[in-house]
Amino acid sequence: MLFFVFLLFSCQSHQEPVKIKLDYSSEDKPIDTSLTLGIGRMDSLISLIDGRAVAVVGNQTSVLNDSIHLVDTLLSRKVNIVKVFSPEHGFRGTGSAGQKIDNSLDAKTGIPIISLYGAHKKPTKSDLEGIDFVIFDIQDVGVRFYTYISTLHYVMEACAELNIALLVLDRPNPNGDYIDGPVLELQHRSFVGMHPVPVVHGMTIGEYALMVNGEKWLKDQKKCDLTVLTCLNYKHDMRYVLPIPPSPNLRSEISVRLYPSLCFFEGTTVSVGRGTDQPFELYGHPKLDPTDFNFTPKSQMGAIYPKHQNITCGGVYLGEEPNNSKFTLAHLIAAINELGDPMSVINRKKFFILLSGTENLYRQILAGHSEDEIRKTWQSDLEIFKQIRAKYLCYD
Numbered sequence: 001m002l003f004f005v006f007l008l009f010s011c012q013s014h015q016e017p018v019k020i021k022l023d024y025s026s027e028d029k030p031i032d033t034s035l036t037l038g039i040g041r042m043d044s045l046i047s048l049i050d051g052r053a054v055a056v057v058g059n060q061t062s063v064l065n066d067s068i069h070l071v072d073t074l075l076s077r078k079v080n081i082v083k084v085f086s087p088e089h090g091f092r093g094t095g096s097a098g099q100k101i102d103n104s105l106d107a108k109t110g111i112p113i114i115s116l117y118g119a120h121k122k123p124t125k126s127d128l129e130g131i132d133f134v135i136f137d138i139q140d141v142g143v144r145f146y147t148y149i150s151t152l153h154y155v156m157e158a159c160a161e162l163n164i165a166l167l168v169l170d171r172p173n174p175n176g177d178y179i180d181g182p183v184l185e186l187q188h189r190s191f192v193g194m195h196p197v198p199v200v201h202g203m204t205i206g207e208y209a210l211m212v213n214g215e216k217w218l219k220d221q222k223k224c225d226l227t228v229l230t231c232l233n234y235k236h237d238m239r240y241v242l243p244i245p246p247s248p249n250l251r252s253e254i255s256v257r258l259y260p261s262l263c264f265f266e267g268t269t270v271s272v273g274r275g276t277d278q279p280f281e282l283y284g285h286p287k288l289d290p291t292d293f294n295f296t297p298k299s300q301m302g303a304i305y306p307k308h309q310n311i312t313c314g315g316v317y318l319g320e321e322p323n324n325s326k327f328t329l330a331h332l333i334a335a336i337n338e339l340g341d342p343m344s345v346i347n348r349k350k351f352f353i354l355l356s357g358t359e360n361l362y363r364q365i366l367a368g369h370s371e372d373e374i375r376k377t378w379q380s381d382l383e384i385f386k387q388i389r390a391k392y393l394c395y396d
Contacts, residue, residue, distance in 0.1 A: 019273050035240075036232040038169030038206065039064050039137055042073070044229060048167055049079055052133040055123075057085040057116070057155055059309060061139035061171075066243040070137050071109060084113045084133050085123060087138060087151040098228075120189065122154035128162055137170045139246045140205040142175035143260045144184060145192040146357050148246075149208055153194050156212060160222040168228045170206030170394070172240035174256045178202060178390070180327040181260065183381040184357030198378070198385055200260050200327050203392070206230060211393040230394045239323070248302025249273075251325050255280035260327040262318075267352025268342035270335050271297055271313055275306025284315020287339060293317045329371045336365055 039045070039062070054074065056062070062070040074081055084106060106113055114120075114127055128134075136155060138148045152168070159166040181199025190197075195217055206228035212218065213226050239344065245251045249272075250259060259280050262272045273279040275297030284295060285307055294314050297306035316331070336342065343349045343362060353359050364374045 002171075025342075034233050035172070035238070037171050038229040038231060039070055039171075040076075041229055041232070045135075045167070045169070046077055046079070048227060048229070049074075049097065049133055049135075051080075052165075053080050053082050053131050055083045055085060055128065055131045055134045056081060057087070057134060057136040057138065057151070059086055059138055061242075061244050061246055062137040063244065068177070070135070071106070071111065075109065075134075081109075081111055083127070083157070084111050085116050086113055087116055087148050116151050116154065121151070122297070123158040125162060128158060129166060131162055131362055134159055134164055134166045136166060136205075137171075138205070139171050139242060139244070140208070141242075141246055141250065141256050141259060142173035142201060142203065143263070144181075144197050144199050144201060144261055144357065145193075146259070148249075150191045152205065152209060153212055156209065156226065157218045157222070158223040160218055160224040163237050165224065165225045165227070166209075168206045168209045168226070170204050170228055170230045172231060172234055172238060173202070173204045173236070174242055174253070175200055175260065176202055176204065176238075176240075176241050178326055179345075179382060179386060182356055182358050182361055182378040183385055188354055188357050188359075190350075190354045192354050196385070197199045198382055199357075201389070202236060203389060204231070204234075206394050207389075207394055208292060210394075211389065214392055215388065228394065235396045236393075249279035251279065252281065252319075254319055254321055254325070257323060257325045258318055259319065261325075261329070261331055264329075264332050264352065264355055265335070267355045268335075269307070269338070269345055269348060270342050271295075271307045271315070272393055273297070274303040275300060275309060278317075278319055279303070281319035281336065282315055282317045284313035284337060285335070285342070286311050286313050288314035288335075290314030329365070329374060333371060339369065341366060342356075 056071055058070055064070065064073050071081060071084060089152060116123065134155065136152060139147060140148050156166060179198055179200055179202040183198050184193045184196050186196060195212065209226060210228060213223050216223065241253050242256060250256050262280050263285055265272045265283055270283055270285045273282045276295050282295060287330055293316060294312050297309050298313045299305065299309060343352045353362055360377065
């Protein structure tokens with residue numbers, strides 16, 4: 001019952017929207033620029049905190065009006081922030097994928113920052129000592145293997161075990177207009193996929209939290225004392241351009257849209273352009289023809305040791321693809337047809353299977369099945385997921 005009370009409360013409006021500038025071209029469906037993010041409902045947020053000791057789970061995207069960080073805003077409102085927790089890439093969002101991020105102090109505020117990555121993915125009882133309210137505000141991209149939703153899971157689990165209230169400040173999903181891909185099989189559960197959902201799940205991070213709670217996916221089927229402060233004037237089919245890169249290698253609108261398709265290459269020897277100026281807008285390999293397009297990955301912030309570092313790769317540039325691009329296996333199948341089996345290298349096959357959430361995709365592609373043939377095999381699972389998803393939607 002408490003869960004449904006929270007859901008009802010979070011879907012109500014309590015204040016005037018904060019205007020946010022959105023970028024869209026003339027051929028796109030116009031969208032309501034009165035969109036208000038969860039963080040923009042500051043009066044409601046302060047009333048929910050109600051004088052409690054607070055921890056914030058956030059990163060560089062946790063900002064109000066694209067400039068003022070949530071932590072700074074709350075401190076200016078005299079909120080007692082005890083601690084900050086940061087996900088993969090760190091509090092300022094500069095770490096490479098998989099890079100170990102150490103605990104530290106925030107240089108601006110002196111507040112302790114606890115990294116929730118590497119071996120320490122879940123807040124401990126000691127981490128949460130003296131805290132009775134946790135705020136989660138991180139921009140997600142709506143893709144199963146983007147690890148911020150895994151961090152959300154572990155934060156929810158820790159809060160459930162310690163009876164600490166959790167507030168999720170909702171944000172739009174830039175891939176929220178569709179659902180696609182194979183549904184994860186639980187025997188392949190990992191930090192890059194913890195729940196039985198498809199590659200593209202079509203939910204905001206707030207709706208996703210409600211689903212994790214409602215489906216009892218937390219350890220021992222516990223439920224978190226959860227509130228979602230929803231966006232106002234948001235719909236799933238809106239085009240939403242992220243004002244701040246959510247991680248170092250998703251730097252553009254098209255990279256966010258291509259990410260569900262190109263991330264499978266992370267489980268192969270094919271580069272997705274980490275170490276270039278346009279990661280996730282291209283792919284390539286030293287054995288591919290460099291005549292029409294080539295690139296050379298270099299060590300840089302967010303990609304310290306990029307795949308094929310300092311080696312010229314032939315490949316394909318996708319940066320001019322439409323901004324409404326959706327999940328496809330076409331790029332993966334094309335590369336494999338030219339290279340053979342780029343997943344067979346030690347540890348690559350295992351990671352590819354974790355990303356896809358099933359062994360079937362690996363077998364189907366190597367067997368030469370077409371994309372249409374492969375898609376048919378996951379449709380029944382998608383229909384089941386859509387029925388589950390429908391129970392937790394806060395938006396049309």
